[in-house]
Amino acid sequence: MKLHFIDRSDLSNNTFSVTHHSYPYFLKIWHHHRELELVLSIKSKGTRFVGDSILKFDEGDLVLIGKDLPHMWLNDDEYFEASSNLKAEAVAIHFKQDFLGNDFFKINEMKPILDMLERSKYGIKFLNISPELEQKIKTISTLSGVKRIISFIDVLNDLAQSETYELLASKGFVNSFNKGSHKNLDKAYEYIFNNFKEQISLVDVAKIACMNPSSFSRLFKKVNGKSFTEYLNEVRIGFACKLLMERDKNISKVCYESGFNNISNFNRRFKALMQMSPKVYVEHYRKVGVVG
Secondary structure: OOEEEEEEEEEHHOOOOEEEEEOOOOOOOEEEOOOOEEEEEEOOOEEEOOOOOOEEEEEEEEEOOOOOOOOEEEEOOOHHHOOOOEEEEEEEEEEEEOOOOOOOHOOOOHHHHHHHHHHHHHEEEEEOOHHHHHHHHHHOOOOHHHHHHHHHHHHHHHHHOOOEEEEEEOHHHHHHOOOOOOOOHHHHHHHHHHOOOOOHHHHHHHHHHHOOHHHHHHHHHHHHHHOOHHHHHHHHHHHHHHHHHHOOOHHHHHHHHHOOOOOOHHHHHHHHHHHOOOOHHHHHHOOOOOOO
């Protein structure tokens, strides 16, 4: 996936933008932009890529994406079939952190919102969203003037008060992506995302980054706080989790589809990262109805 920068500078004359999308499928563009983005998936399912997080999404998925955090919503294969009548519908709100001025969210009453906006640099998935909050988000696009601004602040406040959420991208990914002095690593990340299902090595990725393996290994560990192998395994396990949440996915098949070359190594790596075996992971999500 090639990373694209999307210029949304036309928002400069507006406090924020609200778009209600309804397409056959979401655009397959791995991208980032200067604005934060709140996305409510209304009708759609597939795989959500946020930084190095690769997870399944479905209807009712609500995510806040921070400034310049790479992301993409990729619909399942059935959405791209010629005979498909499926729709990918979502509300997307784009805004800058200072859309109400440099100091608005710095006042004491707004501190919970400011803290949430700071956390959004990792991407935030909100859990247990109420129907009332979903409706508030859908309604914003129908409002104008002061009512529109007040409604959006009300939504941000509700989200800031939520204690049920999860951060998506790892600290290592966010820190490395924001370090503009390591341009060679951008090529390495792109190569990893494109090829993690295959058998790739440190030597392969170092060559892409135009560095010798030892120098690349030291830089990668310094920037990410983890080795190349650890990072690659985390990306693979993230993808494996997505596959395991889909129906009729055999654990052994998932192992090889995720880039691992033997089941024992896959089980060991999975348990170390997820604190449970792949089998228990599937059983856990089956109990709550995520997988069938």
